[in-house]
Amino acid sequence: MNDAVPPAQAPQQAAPxxxxxxxxxxxxxxxxxxxxxxxDARLERLADADHLDTDGHVEVYEDVHRGLRDALTALDARPGPPAPPSPHRQGS
Structure with missing residues (x-):
């Protein structure tokens, strides 16, 4: 009978x-x-947030929001077809 205790093994380290x-x-x-x-350029700018810490996301999101808002505002500023005449103003 062998009462020898096996030597203690060093704990395995997890791979980094x-x-x-x-x-x-x-x-x-x-x-x-x-x-x-x-x-599309504004939406691609969102990818910049992927490489920032969370506190850096706000700046990117605000920049994208501002750019998208400006793009929508520009749509309202484009000249469209003239409005039809109002029926109440004819014959004045």
Missing amino acids: PDHDPAAPAPLGVPRIPTGDAEV
Whole structure:
């Protein structure tokens, strides 16, 4: 009978991760092109937030929001077809 105790083994160390789990990581949210170059450029700017810490996201989101708002405002400023005459003003 052998009462010898096997030597203690050193605890196995986990392999270092490929990346820092606390580092910013892309969200992987797809951005589908709209067909409007200005709007698409603003939406692509959202990818900049993928590489920033959370506190840096606000600046990117505000910039994109401002750009999209400006694009919508520009749509209202474009001249459209003239409005039809009002029936109440004819014959004055």
